[in-house]
Amino acid sequence: MESAGHRILLDLGLPLNAPDLVSTPLPDVKGLSGEDPGLLAIVLSHGHRDHWGLVPKAGNRVPLVMGKATERIIRAAADFVPDAVALNAAQYLEHGKPLQVGPFVITPRLVDHSGFDAYAMEVEAGGKRIFYSGDLRAHGRKGGLFEALINHPPPNIDTMLMEGSSLGRLADDQSFPSEAALEEIFVDRFRDTAGLALVACSAQNIDRVVTVYRAAKRTGRTLIVDAYAAEVLKATDKDSIPKPAPGWSNLAVFIPQSQRIQLKKKNIASIVGSYRGFRLWPEQLAEHAPRSVMLFRGWMMRDLDRARALAGASVFWSQWDGYLGAGSPGAALKADCERRGMPFEVIHTSGHASPGDLKRLAAAVSPKRLIPIHTFEREKFPTLFENVSIHEDGEWINVGGRDADATGF
Ligand SMILES: [Zn+2]
Ligand SMILES: [Zn+2]
The missing domain is CATH 3.60.15.10 (Ribonuclease Z/Hydroxyacylglutathione hydrolase-like)
Incomplete structure (x- = not known):
């Protein structure tokens, strides 16, 4: 402008x-x-x-x-x-x-x-x-x-x-499901999942993390997040957002092996000190799996395999299905689930x-x-809509009308 x-x-x-x-x-x-x-x-x-x-x-x-x-x-x-x-x-x-x-x-x-x-x-x-x-x-x-x-x-x-x-x-006459409606679906699915419920969503989609956290809590499960999600949640600096901080229950932090290496490489390994009391260690994963929900990305499957935490697990894809296109990491995850006979379901709203x-x-x-x-x-x-005016990228539009001082963009 x-x-x-x-x-x-x-x-x-x-x-x-x-x-x-x-x-x-x-x-x-x-x-x-x-x-x-x-x-x-x-x-x-x-x-x-x-x-x-x-x-x-x-x-x-x-x-x-x-x-x-x-x-x-x-x-x-x-x-x-x-x-x-x-x-x-x-x-x-x-x-x-x-x-x-x-x-x-x-x-x-x-x-x-x-x-x-x-x-x-x-x-x-x-x-x-x-x-x-x-x-x-x-x-x-x-x-x-x-x-x-x-x-x-x-x-x-x-x-x-x-x-x-x-x-x-x-x-034009359709609407998207609400986050509240998604919460109900997650509650149903978490109840029906015998093992670990793996939710593939963006940690920066805070609304969705809250939806998943609430559904986890309602089904007696703990939401497990990695260090990236933990840091993003802390960065909201908002009391109503779950985070590894005093006063929050049903929340745990698990740090996958590659992330542990990454934290050392970036010289920020000290941040894990702030997760004291919230850490979940690889050897605890299998035992906690049936009572847990994990914010998950495909590459974490290695850690879960190693920890033998995947018995009865389900994957819930909770982001745009455009990210499941051919050749994408999402498509690779879906194929991996098919090979393992692991249920894979899309639960998302725009x-x-x-x-x-x-x-x-x-x-x-x-x-x-x-x-x-x-x-x-x-x-x-x-x-x-009324009064629509369509313009090209780079086209200069005069909002003010006449003189050279006019506001435009
Ligand atoms: Zn946006
Ligand atoms: Zn945008």
Whole structure:
């Protein structure tokens, strides 16, 4: 966005369909690949890679703005996830707190999303107002935030940039199951599983970890997490999120062998000290298996094999089934389960709003102009929403109307 000669960037993601970071170029924005004081900040709506993945390519020149928990989680994950980096925020987004960046006033709205600490934002500059949805949904554990947004929408929005991830994945009149409904399904399945219940989900999908934790507790099981998940949970710094900390029951930390080596290599082996009282050792796994649920990734099968902890185990795939495509680690896990005769079931709900919820949002905000973003089906927008205007990447749009001072993007 540009106003009065100053610019900010809303998100700088690595597209989900990009082959890799190296071969994906930075967008043609002045100040990203060379010095340009006009670019004041990159504002990150949340911690998903498709919203910040290209930031490392831009180097440290441009100040970053993001949520505090987003910064902490990205930093926590950087020690564990291949080619991840720790990002440093210059300023923080806080729910409802206007933030001035040059001529821009950004008012963040915490939203319900599969990524923690995710924001939509109003941006006002030069007397014009834009609303950016970021990624959001209504059916997660923080669905109340979506209803609050609908009930108190940002007023007088000239242009709304709205995500449409679910379009094409769901019929216009279909909705996604809620996290609460998922919890009930997990409770049923954990009851029916004789051995270890292995849940393959992202540790950074905090809503889902809470769903799985609650279902584990309700079925008398302990949720076992690895050091990566433990660090991400700690990084939320939120009392209501389960973590290896005093006061939490039904939670244990198991550190797979390759992770133990990784912790030593990264010189952070000392973090395991904070798991005192929560550790589960390989020789205890088999005994604990029938009373446990494990946050799991395919490569952990080695450790479970070695510990003879897989009798009666089931795998629950609790992430996008797009990650089960041919040649993926998910497909390899599924094939491994088939070979072992181990049940494999997908239990998942989307991190994004259904078309019906997007309709409610668009109607509530009622912008003068609605621009589709973050979607593979933008041509569906005019059939669902009012005042839609479709634009190409790189196309410069004038929000202000006439003069050179106008806000645009
Ligand atoms: Zn997201
Ligand atoms: Zn996204």
